[in-house]
Amino acid sequence: MQEQEPRSQRLIALFVLGCLLFNYPLLSLFNVAAEVFGVPVLYAYIFAAWALLVALMAIVIESRR
Amino acid sequence: MLQGYIIVLVSFAYLGLLFGIAYYADKRADAGRSIIANPYIYALSLAVYATAWTFYGSVGRAASDGIGFLPIYLGPTLMIALWWIVMRKIIRISKNNRITSLADFIGSRYGKSAVLGGLVTVIAVIGILPYISLQLKAISSSYAILLQYPEITMPARAAAAPLAADTAFWVALILAAFTILFGTRHLDAAEHHEGMVAAIAFESLVKLLAFLAVGIFVTYGMYNGLGDIFDRVRAEPSMKPLLTPIEGVAGGYASWVWLTILSMMAIMFLPRQFQVAVIENKDERHLDKAIWLFPLYMLAINLFVLPIAFGGNLRFPDGSVDADTFVLTLPMAAKQEGLALLVFIGGLSAATGMVIVETIALSTMVCNDLVMPVLLRMKRLRLAERRDLTALLLGIRRGAIVGILLLGYLYFRLAGEAYALVSIGLVSFAAVAQFAPPLLGGIFWKGGTRRGAMCGLLAGFAVWGYTLFMPALARSGWVPIGLMEQGPFGIALLKPLELFGLSGLDQITHAMLWSMIANVGTYVGVSLLGTRDAQEARQASVFVNAYRQAETPGASFWRGTASAEELHRLLTRFIGPDAADAAFREYARSRGLAWPGELQADANLVHFAEMQLAGAIGAASAHIMVASAVKEEALSVEEVREMLNEASQVIVYSHRLEQKSKELERATGELREANERLKELDRLKDDFVATVSHELRTPLTSIRTFSQILRDNPDLDPAERARQLGIVIKESERLTRLINQILDVSKLESGNVEWRPGPVDMKEIVEDTVAAMSEVARERSVELHTRMPERVPAVTADLDRIVQVMLNLLSNAVKYCDARQGKVEVALSQSQNVVRIDVRDNGPGIAPGDQEAIFERFRQASEPQSGRPYGTGLGLHICKRIVERLGGRIWVASGRSGETCFSFTLPMAS
Numbered sequence: 009m010q011e012q013e014p015r016s017q018r019l020i021a022l023f024v025l026g027c028l029l030f031n032y033p034l035l036s037l038f039n040v041a042a043e044v045f046g047v048p049v050l051y052a053y054i055f056a057a058w059a060l061l062v063a064l065m066a067i068v069i070e071s072r073r
Numbered sequence: 074m075l076q077g078y079i080i081v082l083v084s085f086a087y088l089g090l091l092f093g094i095a096y097y098a099d100k101r102a103d104a105g106r107s108i109i110a111n112p113y114i115y116a117l118s119l120a121v122y123a124t125a126w127t128f129y130g131s132v133g134r135a136a137s138d139g140i141g142f143l144p145i146y147l148g149p150t151l152m153i154a155l156w157w158i159v160m161r162k163i164i165r166i167s168k169n170n171r172i173t174s175l176a177d178f179i180g181s182r183y184g185k186s187a188v189l190g191g192l193v194t195v196i197a198v199i200g201i202l203p204y205i206s207l208q209l210k211a212i213s214s215s216y217a218i219l220l221q222y223p224e225i226t227m228p229a230r231a232a233a234a235p236l237a238a239d240t241a242f243w244v245a246l247i248l249a250a251f252t253i254l255f256g257t258r259h260l261d262a263a264e265h266h267e268g269m270v271a272a273i274a275f276e277s278l279v280k281l282l283a284f285l286a287v288g289i290f291v292t293y294g295m296y297n298g299l300g301d302i303f304d305r306v307r308a309e310p311s312m313k314p315l316l317t318p319i320e321g322v323a324g325g326y327a328s329w330v331w332l333t334i335l336s337m338m339a340i341m342f343l344p345r346q347f348q349v350a351v352i353e354n355k356d357e358r359h360l361d362k363a364i365w366l367f368p369l370y371m372l373a374i375n376l377f378v379l380p381i382a383f384g385g386n387l388r389f390p391d392g393s394v395d396a397d398t399f400v401l402t403l404p405m406a407a408k409q410e411g412l413a414l415l416v417f418i419g420g421l422s423a424a425t426g427m428v429i430v431e432t433i434a435l436s437t438m439v440c441n442d443l444v445m446p447v448l449l450r451m452k453r454l455r456l457a458e459r460r461d462l463t464a465l466l467l468g469i470r471r472g473a474i475v476g477i478l479l480l481g482y483l484y485f486r487l488a489g490e491a492y493a494l495v496s497i498g499l500v501s502f503a504a505v506a507q508f509a510p511p512l513l514g515g516i517f518w519k520g521g522t523r524r525g526a527m528c529g530l531l532a533g534f535a536v537w538g539y540t541l542f543m544p545a546l547a548r549s550g551w552v553p554i555g556l557m558e559q560g561p562f563g564i565a566l567l568k569p570l571e572l573f574g575l576s577g578l579d580q581i582t583h584a585m586l587w588s589m590i591a592n593v594g595t596y597v598g599v600s601l602l603g604t605r606d607a608q609e610a611r612q613a614s615v616f617v618n619a620y621r622q623a624e625t626p627g628a629s630f631w632r633g634t635a636s637a638e639e640l641h642r643l644l645t646r647f648i649g650p651d652a653a654d655a656a657f658r659e660y661a662r663s664r665g666l667a668w669p670g671e672l673q674a675d676a677n678l679v680h681f682a683e684m685q686l687a688g689a690i691g692a693a694s695a696h697i698m699v700a701s702a703v704k705e706e707a708l709s710v711e712e713v714r715e716m717l718n719e720a721s722q723v724i725v726y727s728h729r730l731e732q733k734s735k736e737l738e739r740a741t742g743e744l745r746e747a748n749e750r751l752k753e754l755d756r757l758k759d760d761f762v763a764t765v766s767h768e769l770r771t772p773l774t775s776i777r778t779f780s781q782i783l784r785d786n787p788d789l790d791p792a793e794r795a796r797q798l799g800i801v802i803k804e805s806e807r808l809t810r811l812i813n814q815i816l817d818v819s820k821l822e823s824g825n826v827e828w829r830p831g832p833v834d835m836k837e838i839v840e841d842t843v844a845a846m847s848e849v850a851r852e853r854s855v856e857l858h859t860r861m862p863e864r865v866p867a868v869t870a871d872l873d874r875i876v877q878v879m880l881n882l883l884s885n886a887v888k889y890c891d892a893r894q895g896k897v898e899v900a901l902s903q904s905q906n907v908v909r910i911d912v913r914d915n916g917p918g919i920a921p922g923d924q925e926a927i928f929e930r931f932r933q934a935s936e937p938q939s940g941r942p943y944g945t946g947l948g949l950h951i952c953k954r955i956v957e958r959l960g961g962r963i964w965v966a967s968g969r970s971g972e973t974c975f976s977f978t979l980p981m982a983s
Contacts, residue, residue, distance in 0.1 A: 016157050019364070023154040030147050030333065032326040041316060046300025048316045051379060054140060058150065058372050065154060066365035 018068045022061065029057040077220055080417065087418050088251055088425070094275050095255055095268030102267040109270045110355040112362035117274035118349045119367045120281070122149065122340060123374055124204075124427035125211030126498040128280055128420045131375065133397035135382035139315040144329055146375055148336030150368040160341065160350060161360055162516055166619040167351050171688040174434060175347040175508065176442040180693050182515040182616045183523035184609035187693035190442035192527060193508065196534050197344050198435055198477060200504025203488070203545070205431065205481030207497040208424035209248075213241035215401050215420050219413060225402050227395055245482040248428045249475045256433035257470045266433065270353050273430060276422040281374050283419025284400070288377020290412055291384045291403050299380060306383050309390075315383070331582040335499070338506040344438065345430035352434075428478070436473035441691025444469050449697050462646050466690065488545045499581045500541050507533040507588065510596045519613045525600030533592025540569050540584035637668075640682040643698060648689050656685050761930065768811055768946065772804040779804075814947040818930065821954045830959065832867040832982040833875060835908050839899055842879040846887060855887050855895030865901055868908050868979040874955045875979070881948045882912040882975050889973070890914035907961070907978040914974075919967045927965065928953040952977070 028034055038053040045052075101108050108114070127146075134142040163178070172178045176197065180190025217240060218225070255269050296302045306312045340346055354360075385399030394402050401420070404412040445466070510533070511526035546552045547569075561567050570580060572587050605613065637657075644653035660681050661668035679699060686695035779797045783789065789797075820826045843859055850857045886897045891914075900911040919927065930950045956963040960980045967973035 019154045019157045023151055026147075026151040026154065030144075030151070031330060035326070035329075043303065046298075046303055048303060050316070051140065054143060054147075055372070055376070058147070058368075061150060062365055062368045062372060065368065069361050069364050 015068060019065070022064055022068065025064075026061050029061070030054070080216060080219055080414070083414060083418065084421060087421060088247075091272045091275065091425070092251070092254060095272040097268075098271035099268035102265075107267060107355065109267050109274070109353075110359075112359040113366065114270065114274045115349075115354065115359040116363040116366035116370065117277040118270045118353065119346070119363055120277035120370045120374075121273050121345055121349055121426045121430050122343075123277070123280060123371070123423060124498075125208050125420055125424040126204075127374060128284060128423040129211050129215070129397050129400055130207075130498065131378045132382045132385065132399045133395070135378050136386050136396035136399065140379070141328075142378060143375065144332035145336045145339075146371045148333040149340035150371060151333070152337040152340050153364050153367055156360060156364055159513070159516075161357055162619055163341075163512075164351050164354050164357055164360070166516065166616050168354075168357075169619060170615065170692065171684045173352065173441055173688060173691050174438045175342065175344050175512075176438040177687075177691045177693070178347075178351075179508065179511050179515065179526065180442060180691070181687075182612055183511070183521070183526050184606065184612050185692050185696045186523050186527075187442070187446035187697070189523055189527055189530075190438075190691065190693050191446065192530055194435075194438040194443045196504060196507060196530060197438060198480070199542070200507075200534075200537070201344065201431060201435060201501050202477075202481050202484040203497045203542075204501035205428060205478065206485035206488075207501075208428050209241045209244055209482055209485050210497075211397075211420055212244045212424050213239070214398065215417055216240055216244075218398055218401055218405070219417050222405055222410065222413060223408060225394060225405055227393070227398075239486075241485055242482055245478045248425060249432075249478040251425070252429045252432050252474050252478075253471050255429055256436070257467050257474070265353060267353075269429060269433065270349065273349065273426050276426040277370070279422040280419045280426070281370065283415050283422070284374055285377065287400055287404055287412060287416050287419075288381055290407070290409065292377060292380040295388070295403065295407055296380075296384060302380050302383050302387070305387055309387070312383070312386055328579050328582045331585050332499075335502050335506055335581065335585055338509045339502040342505045342508040342512065343431075343501075344434035344505070345427060348430055348434035348437075432474045432477050435477050436470040437691075439473040439477075440466060440469040441694060444473075445690050445694040446697065449694055461649070463649050466647070488549045497545075500545060503541055503581060503584055503588065504534070504537055506585065507537060507592055510589075510593045514596060514600075515613075516616050516619070519610075519617045520600055521596065521613070522600045522603050522605050523609055524603050525596045525598070528599045529592045529594075529596025532595040533588045536572075536588040536591045537584060540572060540587060541580065544569050544580070637678060640678060640699075644682055644685055647686055647698070653685075656681075764930070764946075765815055769808065772808045772811070776801050776804045776808070811947070814951060817951050818947055818954075821951065821958075828874075828958070829871050830869050831872070833870045833872050833979075834865070834867050835875075835901060835910065835979070836861055836865045838872070838875055838879055839901055839910065842876060842883055843899060845880065846883045849884070850887050850895075850897065853887060853892075853895060855890055855897055857887075858896075858898045859900070860898060861901040862903070865903060865908055867982045869982045870959045870979050871955075874959070878952045878955050878977070879910075881952050882977075885948065886912050886914035886916070886973075886975070889916035891916060903981075906981045908981060909976060909978045912975045913972055915972045918971045918973050919965060924965050924967065928963070 035050075035054075038050045040049060042049045043052075098108050109118075131142040131145075166172065167178060170181055172181060176190045176193035179193045180186045180188075183189050218227070255272065256266055292298060292302065296305070303316070306316065341350070381399055381403065382396065385394070385396060385403055388403060388406055389399075401413060401416050404416055507530055510529055511521065514521040515526070543552055547554055559568070567573075570583065572583065575583060575586070578586070641653055641657055644656065648656075657668045660678070683695050683699040686698055689695075690698070779801045783794060783797055783801075839859060839861065843857055847857055883897070883899070887895070890897055894915070896915045898911075898913045900913070902909050902911070928949050930947060953963050956977045956979070961978045963975070963977035965973065965975050
């Protein structure tokens with residue numbers, strides 16, 4: 009358990025980060041009629057944040073020390 | 074033109090391929106070379122989460138709500154970050170206790186309760202029916218649409234068709250047969266279905282590839298990329314709101330949040346998710362990779378939902394085509410025969426994967442937690458005496474699979490067609506979310522009780538039924554619509570969709586809010602108010618402290634008698650002779666013993682047998698069976714509680730330590746006190762010795778001085794010589810007296826005096842002592858009187874000692890009374906039950922401050938003229954000791970230059 013302790017704390021931190029990213033009010037900042045590369049900014053934001061979260065999880069899980 | 078038989082043939086070929094994979098995986102597992110024991114297969118099997126709902130329904134939802142479908146996938150992405158903490162614990166608990174299903178888990182946690190397990194099963198079955206009907210609807214309608222290729226026409230309502238012509242009915246039957254083949258070919262002691270998991274993983278790949286294929290085709294084949302699609306949407310006024318859609322979704326952010334929470338629970342507590350994530354888990358470490366692989370899978374399968382949805386909206390702007398079918402109808406519209414068939418297979422894989430795992434999980438629950446506990450309790454069936462029950466177990470499961478699918482079909486006919494796919498699925502999500510409080514509470518909170526879990530589940534389920542399930546039936550006309558619009562009996566506050574007047578929320582948010590309040594509130598409230606029995610307390614500890622448990626967590630709680638052969642027979646009946654033999658041999662080998670022969674039926678073996686049995690028939694039934702085979706001695710609540718409390722040992726030790734330290738403290742206190750007393754005594758002794766030495770030295774000094782004078786001056790005047798010799802004699806007498814008194818004191822204080830108490834006549838003593846003192850008094854010209862009544866009652870005293878007291882007081886009085894007109898009076902009186910003696914003189918008196926002190930050793934009232942006391946300073950101390958020893962009291966009353974009166978009392982002889 010001991011060496012896994014930082015990992016569970018990092019995962020909890022990611023959970024909290026995810027809750028922030030995918031909720032009001034952060035979400036409302038992107039709920040506007042604008043676009044990046046032709047894609048509405050809200051969609052771009054959600055999928056980017058999602059990908060970021062998955063990437064961070066992978067980094068936390070796969071980093072071995 | 075796609076012929077019906079081609080579609081059917083391809084479908085069966087696909088199912089056959091699945092079965093081949095499953096068969097191969099089972100063979101490999103039997104050979105001990107599992108192909109599913111790796112994290113990638115585990116992660117892919119978790120993707121059974123993506124069903125026909127995802128495959129067809131997400132697009133349907135996105136076409137009307139924009140990103141409104143996403144919380145269903147964002148929730149699991151968030152939740153899986155916590156799996157490292159939550160799911161790992163659930164897996165550990167399940168492995169330790171050989172849990173076979175969700176119902177088994179909850180029932181087991183709350184004291185291996187068969188009733189609770191049964192309740193969970195009922196809720197799960199009813200709750201999942203809409204979800205299964207969703208799959209049937211998806212398969213049958215996609216088949217019907219594909220059949221019309223290249224025409225695009227929506228299928229007629231199935232409810233109108235006769236049973237034999239209804240595709241959904243045949244789909245249900247085929248799926249039932251197929252699931253039976255998958256899940257119940259043989260009975261596995263641990264409920265592992267390796268073949269099924271392998272097939273599910275394969276299905277996850279198929280549906281992902283099919284969906285990505287159609288997504289890429291729509292985006293880049295039918296349109297010129299994402300930008301093109303979104304540009305066209307912006308050009309269309311009716312679709313513009315879809316681009317910033319959150320406010321457009323009913324309930325807005327509240328709905329968004331609740332859907333996220335709902336899906337967080339669904340990913341853990343849907344029976345099929347529990348099955349693949351917990352029961353089929355081969356190794357806890359597989360969880361690692363799944364934590365990022367599974368969200369990645371969901372991200373991938375959702376990438377093209379919006380392009381397909383918007384593409385469909387643009388392609389079929391008149392609304393003649395159901396948005397739930399865009400995934401299929403777009404390739405059809407583009408005349409892509411092969412792609413359309415692939416999509417159909419993809420949808421089939423999504424639906425069959427869900428149905429297979431879900432019904433296997435539910436059938437296990439129905440068998441182990443609903444039917445078997447009842448059958449085993451029915452003495453009439455004599456089930457406990459049957460030799461082989463494996464066939465019965467398999468039979469129950471097969472029946473359950475058929476039953477569940479037919480019920481799903483029934484729901485499809487009754488209510489399913491009035492809703493879109495996603496709405497149907499959400500009803501099921503809300504039902505399984507009811508398991509969250511008792512399950513999560515159960516693994517982190519020891520205080521949760523069986524009654525609390527039961528009441529919470531019932532309350533939550535009732536609210537769910539009232540606010541979600543019933544309205545679904547009402548919409549199809551099976552429940553009077555007036556109930557929905559006016560509330561029952563016209564009570565508006567009880568309207569199912571606006572309970573207690575709560576309006577403005579969408580149906581799911583509204584139902585979740587109320588059912589969670591009811592569920593959590595009741596669970597916590599009842600738990601806090603109630604008590605637990607021994608079995609519950611034991612299981613609570615086993616579950617909550619899963620990480621701290623040893624290999625056999627329950628064994629230490631068992632006490633009783635059993636025989637190894639009996640346990641073996643029991644196991645044989647349920648899992649077959651081969652498996653039972655193998656299990657016992659393995660167990661015996663692990664202990665270095667031989668089977669049969671050397672194995673003792675101790676607590677560990679009984680626990681082992683119960684766990685093996687639990688793997689086959691669930692914890693509650695296993696507990697009943699083992700209890701029937703062995704005589705278990707009931708443990709009292711106190712005993713279990715004592716064993717349980719993980720800190721109880723520590724507490725006992727610390728309690729003892731505390732006691733010891735208290736004793737030590739007390740002993741130390743006593744010692745210190747004794748030491749103080751000793752020191753005081755030592756000081757008193759030093760004082761005494763110093764005073765005695767001083768007192769002795771004074772007469773000795775004068776004796777020596779006068780003797781020297783007499784020796785050095787032989788021609789001294791004879792009169793002077795006589796005077797000096799007189800002083801020497803007097804000082805010698807004083808010395809003698811002093812020594813006698815010191816001996817007296819030391820005798821009195823050490824308790825070495827022999828007391829001879831008896832009836833004494835005080836009048837006689839007073840007369841005798843006065844007579845004895847009269848000579849001295851006459852010499853000093855002191856008048857000596859007595860004043861006595863005629864008769865005085867006898868007192869209890871020691872004659873010699875009382876005489877000593879009287880003489881002492883009298884000589885003091887004579888010594889200290891007025892030098893010229895000395896008067897001493899002795900008075901005798903009686904009051905109540907004491908006789909009182911007063912010795913009065915007319916001396917200089919004693920200062921009030923000295924009156925107490927003169928009774929202490931070597932304390933004298935200072936003689937005003939010479940400053941040198943006459944006495945030894947011990948006389949009054951001796952008197953006090955004697956009087957008090959005889960039960961009397963002595964005191965003095967005097968004023969300066971007044972008369973002094975020494976009084977003492979003695980108790981009358983009874």
